[in-house]
Amino acid sequence: MMTTKQILYPNTKLWMAAIKPPMYSVAIMPIWVGTAVAYAETKIFNGTVFSTFVAAAILILAWENISNDVFDSETGIDKNKHHSLVNLTDNKPLIFWIGNLCLGLGLLGILAIAFWQQDLTVIGIILLCCGLGYTYQGPPFRLGYQGLGEILCFFAFGPLAVEAAYYSQTQTWSMTSLSASVIVGIATTLVLFCSHFHQVKDDIAAGKRSPIVRLGTQKGAQLLIWFTSSIYALTLLFVLLQISPPWTLLSWVSLPFAVKLCRHVQENHNQPDKVSNCKFIAVAVHFWACLLFGLGFIL
Numbered sequence: 001m002m003t004t005k006q007i008l009y010p011n012t013k014l015w016m017a018a019i020k021p022p023m024y025s026v027a028i029m030p031i032w033v034g035t036a037v038a039y040a041e042t043k044i045f046n047g048t049v050f051s052t053f054v055a056a057a058i059l060i061l062a063w064e065n066i067s068n069d070v071f072d073s074e075t076g077i078d079k080n081k082h083h084s085l086v087n088l089t090d091n092k093p094l095i096f097w098i099g100n101l102c103l104g105l106g107l108l109g110i111l112a113i114a115f116w117q118q119d120l121t122v123i124g125i126i127l128l129c130c131g132l133g134y135t136y137q138g139p140p141f142r143l144g145y146q147g148l149g150e151i152l153c154f155f156a157f158g159p160l161a162v163e164a165a166y167y168s169q170t171q172t173w174s175m176t177s178l179s180a181s182v183i184v185g186i187a188t189t190l191v192l193f194c195s196h197f198h199q200v201k202d203d204i205a206a207g208k209r210s211p212i213v214r215l216g217t218q219k220g221a222q223l224l225i226w227f228t229s230s231i232y233a234l235t236l237l238f239v240l241l242q243i244s245p246p247w248t249l250l251s252w253v254s255l256p257f258a259v260k261l262c263r264h265v266q267e268n269h270n271q272p273d274k275v276s277n278c279k280f281i282a283v284a285v286h287f288w289a290c291l292l293f294g295l296g297f298i299l
């Protein structure tokens with residue numbers, strides 16, 4: 001007879017895989033970096049705006065992920081994904097409305113920032129991010145199925161989110177924050193790119209032409225090396241051009257994670273079971289590179 005623990009453990013694991021807690025750092029980092037650049041340039045820091053923005057970004061990303069499971073349940077692409085929220089609950093309408101609730105609460109937080117600033121710029125930018133997020137997965141667009149997700153991801157988490165965070169503190173723009181946003185955008189796109197390696201079979205079956213389906217896993221693994229290297233090369237270039245302060249080179253401390261990611265994918269690109277964890281190594285690269293990059297602006 002199975003013990004309660006034996007019954008619960010796999011379920012807990014499935015729920016954790018469905019909720020993906022580590023993934024939420026990708027929502028926090030653009031706000032962190034945009035705010036850090038704003039502080040470095042203006043010595044302005046509004047803690048209420050920062051914490052409201054972080055909470056709102058987490059809620060908006062929760063909506064993106066929850067509705068991803070809803071929309072993917074309609075195309076059949078998640079039929080083997082046991083940790084899809086729709087498969088776990090067998091209640092699509094409930095999941096759909098929980099997602100919408102997250103979006104509503106997240107946008108309410110951003111509206112509060114707009115109200116405090118008496119300025120609609122930040123809510124305008126974030127609505128644009130949400131629009132990109134919808135076109136990634138929602139009908140009739142489903143641009144992620146055409147392999148365009150990485151482009152949307154770069155702009156949403158890079159220039160748009162970082163500039164929105166910078167503007168929420170300063171109500172102005174800067175070249176430094178724009179260049180910093182390129183680094184955050186690439187690091188976030190790296191996570192999405194890595195998430196496709198283990199899904200090639202299901203993606204092809206559902207007609208999804210992810211970049212890895214288009215390129216093949218071998219070429220994808222090669223491209224990953226260039227892609228990852230560009231984060232560190234650009235960080236150095238911006239320091240040499242005196243766009244970023246030298247302390248931003250601290251982000252190079254994340255290099256061991258980057259090397260681990262590229263090696264792991266190089267060795268296991270065509271073995272779905274082994275390569276499936278690579279997106280979480282990419283999350284570690286993203287987290288440490290962006291955290292230390294932002295810290296470099298404050299020191």
Ligand SMILES: C/C(=C\COP(=O)(O)OP(=O)(O)O)CCC[C@H](C)CCC[C@H](C)CCCC(C)C
Pocket residue numbers: 026027028030031056057060061064065068072078126129130132133136144149150152153156157161192195199
């Ligand atoms: C949901 C996303 C990826 C999951 O893709 P996939 O379907 O392959 O995953 P599963 O295997 O788990 O089914 C991420 C998509 C990102 C999208 C291109 C852009 C999202 C924009 C956000 C709404 C912006 C939030 C910004 C925030 C910082 C305010």
Ligand SMILES: O=C(O)C1=CC(=O)c2ccccc2C1=O
Pocket residue numbers: 020023026061064065153188189191192193195279
């Ligand atoms: O579940 C995933 O694969 C991803 C979820 C997510 O929210 C995200 C956000 C930004 C870049 C990549 C990803 C994912 O890959």
